[in-house]
Amino acid sequence: MPKFFIKTYGCQMNERDSEQVARSLIDRGYEVAPSESEADVVLLNTCSVRDMAEQKALGKMGMLRRTAHERPEVVFGFLGCMAQARGAELLKLVPHLDLVVGTQKFHRVAEYVDQLVTKKRHREMDDPRFSIVDTADEEGSQETIREHHLRPRQATAFVSIMQGCNMHCTFCIVPRTRGGERSRTITEIVREVRELVALGVKEVTLLGQIVNLYGRHEFPKRGGKSPFVQLLEAVHEVEGLLRLRFTSPHPIGFRDDLIGAFRELPKLCEHVHLPMQSGSDRILKAMHRAYTAESYLRLVEQLRIARPNIAVTTDIIVGFPGETDDDYARTRALVERVQFDNAFVFRYSARRETPAAEMSQQVDEKVKEARNHDLLTVVDASARRAGERLVGQAVEILCEGRSKTNAARLSGRTRGNKIVVFEGDESDVGQLVNLGIVHSTGFSLTGMKGSTAASCQFAAMGELQPPIAANS
Numbered sequence: 465m466p467k468f469f470i471k472t473y474g475c476q477m478n479e480r481d482s483e484q485v486a487r488s489l490i491d492r493g494y495e496v497a498p499s500e501s502e503a504d505v506v507l508l509n510t511c512s513v514r515d516m517a518e519q520k521a522l523g524k525m526g527m528l529r530r531t532a533h534e535r536p537e538v539v540f541g542f543l544g545c546m547a548q549a550r551g552a553e554l555l556k557l558v559p560h561l562d563l564v565v566g567t568q569k570f571h572r573v574a575e576y577v578d579q580l581v582t583k584k585r586h587r588e589m590d591d592p593r594f595s596i597v598d599t600a601d602e603e604g605s606q607e608t609i610r611e612h613h614l615r616p617r618q619a620t621a622f623v624s625i626m627q628g629c630n631m632h633c634t635f636c637i638v639p640r641t642r643g644g645e646r647s648r649t650i651t652e653i654v655r656e657v658r659e660l661v662a663l664g665v666k667e668v669t670l671l672g673q674i675v676n677l678y679g680r681h682e683f684p685k686r687g688g689k690s691p692f693v694q695l696l697e698a699v700h701e702v703e704g705l706l707r708l709r710f711t712s713p714h715p716i717g718f719r720d721d722l723i724g725a726f727r728e729l730p731k732l733c734e735h736v737h738l739p740m741q742s743g744s745d746r747i748l749k750a751m752h753r754a755y756t757a758e759s760y761l762r763l764v765e766q767l768r769i770a771r772p773n774i775a776v777t778t779d780i781i782v783g784f785p786g787e788t789d790d791d792y793a794r795t796r797a798l799v800e801r802v803q804f805d806n807a808f809v810f811r812y813s814a815r816r817e818t819p820a821a822e823m824s825q826q827v828d829e830k831v832k833e834a835r836n837h838d839l840l841t842v843v844d845a846s847a848r849r850a851g852e853r854l855v856g857q858a859v860e861i862l863c864e865g866r867s868k869t870n871a872a873r874l875s876g877r878t879r880g881n882k883i884v885v886f887e888g889d890e891s892d893v894g895q896l897v898n899l900g901i902v903h904s905t906g907f908s909l910t911g912m913k914g915s916t917a918a919s920c921q922f923a924a925m926g927e928l929q930p931p932i933a934a935n936s
């Protein structure tokens with residue numbers, strides 16, 4: 465049978481979409497190739513959020529030109545956001561490209577791949593019409609990302625609950641690449657979660673570009689609760705599910721009902737990723753973000769009251785058009801004030817056909833670089849402090865498998881979404897494991913099985929040797 469290889473760029477939505485494509489190919493009898501060089505079908509699922517992400521995917525596909533020359537029967541395709549944004553233009557940029565499929569057509573990929581594999585095997589591809597481009601809208605496409613391809617003993621899974629975004633932040637290309645907001649029904653989502661739990665999944669992360677505004681155009685409020693909170697409550701009811709997360713929300717979608725959910729739903733984990741973007745009201749307004757620095761800070765405080773010890777992470781853009789030293793100083797001050805558990809800091813990247821790309825006063829790259837570097841030092845310091853606060857504590861992790869940096873160890877995440885590595889055995893994979901935290905690098909934690917909080921405090925003070933080197 466033909467073998468396929470999918471490389472995914474960008475966010476968790478893309479990971480989830482790639483998983484759906486993999487599953488649909490496997491259902492047709494295709495096999496997973498361990499690397500692109502052994503594949504008969506190479507698919508790159510692309511991201512358009514920053515220019516660098518597009519350049520990486522284009523560069524990667526360009527490097528595959530030699531494979532295309534040596535093995536002309538191999539099928540090459542671009543999927544996802546860049547495919548949606550650029551469409552047939554990609555066929556001119558990359559002559560060996562066979563397939564371009566946009567964000568509402570992932571469920572058609574297997575059928576298109578089949579057609580291309582057959583034609584290439586019969587050497588019918590000299591005719592350029594055999595390339596396939598499909599970037600059309602499709603009604604109901606939000607219901608098509610619903611099947612999974614789980615590893616043995618996989619305990620965590622992403623569940624796509626909606627597609628698209630209507631917010632039109634002025635820097636963002638997503639409304640163009642993913643379309644308007646369309647949500648699945650609560651019944652369908654709960655059915656998918658039940659099936660996952662029956663297969664051994666213990667933690668699900670609900671996914672959407674603007675996840676906490678789920679269903680606002682389709683479903684009514686009930687009992688003062690938004691469709692998203694109704695969904696959280698319904699998923700929380702699923703027997704056997706132990707942990708629940710969601711990403712990525714928008715600060716304006718946190719009303720009292722959602723803040724209350726952190727008080728009332730114990731399976732909802734103590735972590736919220738809350739994109740801040742800027743600490744300057746002037747820049748937030750130019751970004752079309754409908755909150756202020758003060759209301760953002762108030763929201764963080766409300767969440768910390770509702771769920772003490774909640775981990776808060778964020779996204780921040782530096783160098784947005786017109787950002788002055790004073791605007792940047794306000795961002796820096798807010799980051800210091802909030803003390804995030806971690807943050808992704810991005811230099812503003814102009815995306816074509818977005819309002820911000822047309823704005824005057826684009827910021828010089830060197831200034832962006834300096835602000836990026838400076839803000840990372842602030843973020844790293846607060847991330848390190850957040851890790852160090854856990855040293856000496858007993859935590860529960862959900863073991864996901866071997867550590868990516870050291871296959872001799874296992875790794876998992878705390879409820880606050882921090883990675884912990886530890887020495888364990890295969891029976892721990894897919895299970896909740898209680899650990900004592902004995903060391904923090906700031907970016908990952910080292911845990912020890914069977915430790916009480918008291919014993920891991922001794923270990924942290926050097927009176928017991930942690931069994932694991934700290935840098936894994």
Ligand code: SF4
Nearest residue numbers: 629631632633636638
């Ligand atoms: S809410 Fe998020 S996905 Fe939607 S336009 Fe703004 S940044 Fe883009």
